[in-house]
Amino acid sequence: MVDTLLEVQGLTVSFATRFGEFTAVEGIDLSVAAGSIHGLVGESGAGKSTIGAAIMGLLPASGRIAAGSVTLAGEPLQHLDDTAWHRLRGSRLAMIFQDPQTSLNPLIRIGDQLVETIRQHADIDETEARSQAIALLDETGIHDADTRIDDYPHQFSGGMRQRVVIALALCTDPELIIADEPTTALDVAVQQQILDLLKRLVAERQIGVILITHDIGVIVETSDRVTVLRHGRVVESGPTRRVLGSPAADYTRALMAAVPRMETRLPRFRGILDDVSADLAGPDVRQASVADGFRVQGASAEYASSWLLRARDGASTAHEGPLLEIDGLSVTFGASGGGWFGIGRREGVHALQDVTVSLAAGTTLGVVGESGSGKSTLAKAITGLVDPSAGTMRFDGAALPPGGTRRRDHASRRRIQLIFQDPFASLDSRFTVERILAEPVRHYGHATDKGEVRRLVASMLQLVEMPQSALRKYPHQFSGGQRQRVAVARALLARPELLIADEPTSALDVSVQAQILNLLRDLQDSFGLTMLFISHDLAVVRQIADTVAVLKGGELVEFAPNERFFSAAEAPYSRYLLSETPSLAGLEEVAADSLGVVQPAR
């Protein structure tokens, strides 16, 4: 390495917790050269952010560097006192956080925030600092910087705000910037712009950047070198193309296998990690210590699947056309006809405008769009949570009563089920898994006998590849992926025909996402389920959907079969989205042959 800026050797960070000493990261070696981007990639709990905090001297009070050294341009950092840290942070080290909403003070003009930071570290007067600030905003791509400098943070869009945050980080001309998930909160097109900006600044200013992210696509597109982390240890490290293109470690290979790709549609994700074993190997011993010998008499995955199939045989689908037809659907929020003489009349916000889609039985419709495009509103309209202002919905040939007019005992309440994005919020945390799962069984009258309900619930858990012992536990005792499996089981216990999944994997790690996608696809193959799959991630939709609907600002932009959409999208907006999504194409030729059968890492 020609010019090593940051050298981390054998870094071990431990936290004092109620449960005893907990080692978050152990034996980390890392070196970052000036003018390069070093990616730190790993799933949640891998210790990415802890490493960043340790380098910045920002570990929480309970954490400490137990071993190892951090050296910035030859100067050791781990024994600095508070004053030395204050001088160092902001002048030679800077940080960019995930959420640009919260990293700027909403009550102070951005110009004042910049000027304050500049003057903290350089002895110059107000006017000079201000002209520096304008130059910085200009450099980070904010147009009319000399007028926008007097705006407040809320007057900028998410992407623009992240540019301001970057300008703030550049204020003092730092040598090293740590960017912790800098684009995770942004839409894909904005993400691309921010990443381009970061790359340009690194090249122009010869800054070293540590880019922390869970998104492999971002790493592939931006970083020169990469370190793969798992459970607080380095799995593999080296040039990005080599490490991710032809991984040496089993874990990296499994991780890469789980990343959904836009180029080809795979029937299934192969060679991915098994999350149950991964969890047991993890640091959470509380889970491992619970004995796993619990079984319910007569419960098995086969029992659940024959129960689901019985419903399928019994249902006489006289209707020949699509299962779900949505015609000219519009949803308007906050509109008011006004009171007397039209006082207080408001137009409202059009969340959905004249959307027409249809969904054939046994297929999957992928709905994509950026935030605010009306994806979730569509799901809410179908499930009756919001009242449409115009349009009709037909389910299995019969009109679907909209919003408040749908009766509580309407058959569609059972036949259409919803899986939510956040498995932390969608399960009642005060209920055991057994109570959560028994609720639909009893509510829809599938079984009333206590033993039968239990047998059904335990069988369904097995069907979604969960141990039966999960019955007695509470949602918080499970990982995100396991919770999402419980949510899937709950939806299945209603015996639905249409499953609406609203971003079901976007809160999950990529390997867990692959498992859930596999599970959903297996369920569809076995039980002929129809699915409406909502996602912001085109690569995920590429893998799971048969047809694709693109929404933009509440309007349907394109509605096309999967293959045609991804090979020759018609609408300019679709093509724009496709081009902005980070791609792993550069790695493809190397990766193709290394993706054989992979042993799950233990």
Next chain:
Amino acid sequence: MLSDTWSRWQRFRVDNELVHLFLHSPVAIASALVATLAVMAALLAPVLAPFDPYDIGGIDLLDSLLPPAWTDDGDVRFPIGTDDQGRDLYSAILYGLRLSLLVGVLSVSFAALLGVTLGLIAGWFGGWVDALVMRIADVQLALPAILTALLVDGIARGLLPDGSHDRLMLVVLTVAIGLSLWVDFARTARASTLVEKRKEYVQAAIIMGMHPLKILARHVLPNILGPLLVILTIDLAVAILLEATLSFLGVGVPPNQPSLGTLIEIGTGYLFSGEWWIVLFPALALVTLIVSVNVLGDFLRDVFDPRLR
């Protein structure tokens, strides 16, 4: 690292946030201890007290206004002296504690039942139901608690036949104090319901077509118990204080029955003639009880409100 050899209790102690924080807060432990002692003393008053203040035959007027036992004129039978009718102050305080706690618990339960029900309904259904309930709550808040209590007491005296008022005193006090406290519960329950209603597990129940009242009882109520528990504790202290105030004013417990309020009222009459013990000891008992319950309430609020951590 967690040890596999830990006992169940050790595991529970570390796993349970509330228990863990409690065991690491000496103030909380101390106040819980005092509050428990007070409850025990109240429950066991017939056993612990040497005299029964309700038993007219056991009272000798010659024993009236005796100072505490350690002073020159003290009598060993009466450790902290007697009141103007010759009742043992120690026994009277124990029995008074009993009455004060009983009225406190009953009236807070009444307020909680009324307030939480109205709050859940207002938060869930919104619209004019919400507006109606909350405006009534605003009107209620505009009336001082004492005034409400006096009003209820006055109406009860007017409606009830002569003589039955004393027998129904407990009911009247419960309603009077409960009515002035329900707003706290209603507001908290409403605000928490509004938050929970938007959460996905509740949305899931709505989509399922579950009856709103069932959703409120099964899903919403158990999830908003935390903040309600805080209000419950804090309002318990307020209720006890209100009872003492009303009794002090002579509209609560009849003067011949000992409650902390009536004892203090009797004591104030003798404060300037040198008989300080009659007012001091009941007042000390009241203050200790209120402070310990309040500290417990503050502790619970700290636990349940993450913003204060």
